[in-house]
Amino acid sequence: MKNILSVALVATALWAAMPATAQSKVIYTGDIAKKVMGYQGPTPLNITISNGKIESIEALANQESPKYMRRAERGIFPHYIGKTVSQALKLKVDAVTGATYTSNALLQNIKLGLEQARKSGKKTGTAAKKSRKRSSSRRR
Numbered sequence: 001m002k003n004i005l006s007v008a009l010v011a012t013a014l015w016a017a018m019p020a021t022a023q024s025k026v027i028y029t030g031d032i033a034k035k036v037m038g039y040q041g042p043t044p045l046n047i048t049i050s051n052g053k054i055e056s057i058e059a060l061a062n063q064e065s066p067k068y069m070r071r072a073e074r075g076i077f078p079h080y081i082g083k084t085v086s087q088a089l090k091l092k093v094d095a096v097t098g099a100t101y102t103s104n105a106l107l108q109n110i111k112l113g114l115e116q117a118r119k120s121g122k123k124t125g126t127a128a129k130k131s132r133k134r135s136s137s138r139r140r
Helices: 002-021 066-079 085-090 100-139
Strands: 024-028 045-050 053-059
Touching: 024 100, 045 100, 053 066, 053 100, 066 100, 085 100
Parallel strands: none
Antiparallel strands: 024 045, 045 053
């Protein structure tokens, strides 16, 4: 019994430590793509990027028909999963037939979200380089 409890505690500790070691970022497109409309209105997304690759895309609350939203999600999201931001921005994914407005809105949301992720990634990289320069000049 003690062995099972020990294994469970170690597994829980490892699981809890994972987010701290993995570089994960969630891009919310509701603000940056509020003018992008599907058939019934905005179609905000959460795009999760972990270790430089798209881990998941989640459609948030919207007014689209659930049937058409599912169809668009299944036809679009898998193309992006596992890709880097740069790779994903180069993709030319077609809208799903029968859910064209919803698909186009999702594609535009993804594009805007990934452009935002690329911009924020570049800012972080620049700041890191600047801080290295400062620290190396202190050593002299």
